[in-house]
């Protein structure tokens with residue numbers, strides 16, 4: 001196996017790696033770093049927690065030490081928390097160089113960011129929306145000397161999910177020099193490979209780990225089949241069990257919506273679990289503060305939406321619980337990848353209702369892994385069922401008395417305005433669409449009823465004929 005020096009890193013950088021416990025290159029580092037140092041575009045697809053960040057940070061820092069000027073490298077990433085984590089790696093590994101970074105993310109002071117950007121940092125780590133805002137609104141930002149463009153979690157940046165980055169990416173890509181190295185990384189790159197290849201134009205070096213499975217072997221993947229109404233009781237039971245048995249374990253719980261995330265946090269607190277939350281309806285400062293407290297193990301339970309599912313590297317996370325079964329296999333891969341990182345063990349437990357069985361099948365097919373049932377003594381869960389459900393309802397009522405839903409509406413309107421849409425017109429369109437859907441449903445129901453009636457009539461006829469034949 002190669003060492004970092006033989007891959008082309010200077011002695012001082014190898015020393016710097018050692019200080020971080022990075023002694024031997026992981027496969028993604030061993031394979032991608034030489035190509036990047038040679039000047040090639042690169043696409044690296046490797047499992048969660050396999051060291052993809054250092055696979056691009058190290059060659060950039062090496063190159064920067066050889067020829068530093070202007071804003072040298074731009075990293076784009078889908079979430080604000082991830083931007084801070086990546087910047088931290090640049091800062092630590094590039095410390096002997098006096099590397100200067102600038103973080104450009106939404107929810108933080110735009111004026112200050114603007115000033116930092118004009119101060120020509122070596123590395124800019126940004127979320128696409130905020131950086132595109134700076135580019136559109138200011139003529140002082142210069143990025144014409146960029147040597148590296150890096151898209152971390154590249155497939156997420158390009159997919160058209162609930163946050164659509166495509167317009168912002170267009171603005172940013174149009175602003176960058178064509179002559180540059182482009183590096184794309186993710187644990188689920190293959191799903192959008194073609195679109196990604198169009199961004200990395202110079203015949204990119206593509207490296208993909210050869211393993212058949214898409215999740216790490218150190219991860220024990222489990223499921224619990226439960227009716228919807230018993231889900232929360234299972235959740236409380238699991239957390240009680242893990243916190244009783246392992247006082248140094250941290251637990252991440254993923255939920256489908258911000259509201260669910262908030263209610264579950266309130267509920268778990270009622271049961272005296274030290275719980276905090278992370279979702280997009282929180283103020284950014286609160287998001288950072290909560291994540292810092294969770295990382296420092298001040299709080300051992302974090303309830304989060306998918307905003308925390310990608311990239312976050314928190315070594316103490318030993319358990320991931322999916323309160324809802326993720327609709328897409330790749331979301332599952334990233335969520336459960338928050339544990340069992342860098343060779344450590346971890347457990348994931350997905351709560352599955354009868355309606356989610358096909359989702360589990362597609363997760364199993366996609367990851368090439370079979371989820372095993374997690375054994376639970378059912379009567380222990382049933383014992384707490386009423387108490388859990390009553391507590392949840394109380395928390396829901398408490399939340400309804402706040403302006404949580406109102407804030408959601410305001411945020412939605414803000415988002416639509418930012419996208420150049422008229423919120424009232426959109427609401428009208430949505431209502432019309434719902435009306436049409438309702439009519440369609442009614443019509444389908446009518447057809448179904450008629451078919452049922454006809455079948456019933458035919459059956460009756462048959463039975464009558466049978467009875468008549470018998471008596472004859």
Ligand SMILES: Nc1ncnc2c1ncn2[C@@H]1O[C@H](COP(=O)(O)OP(=O)(O)OP(=O)(O)O)[C@@H](O)[C@H]1O
Pocket residue numbers: 020021022023024025026029046047048049050051052053054186187310311312313337341342
């Ligand atoms: N060569 C190495 N040896 C030991 N540890 C390493 C090495 N490279 C990176 N690490 C550590 O492994 C952990 C996971 O790395 P990283 O966050 O880069 O994973 P990733 O592949 O980007 O995962 P994800 O797909 O979830 O974003 C980090 O704590 C990092 O410091």
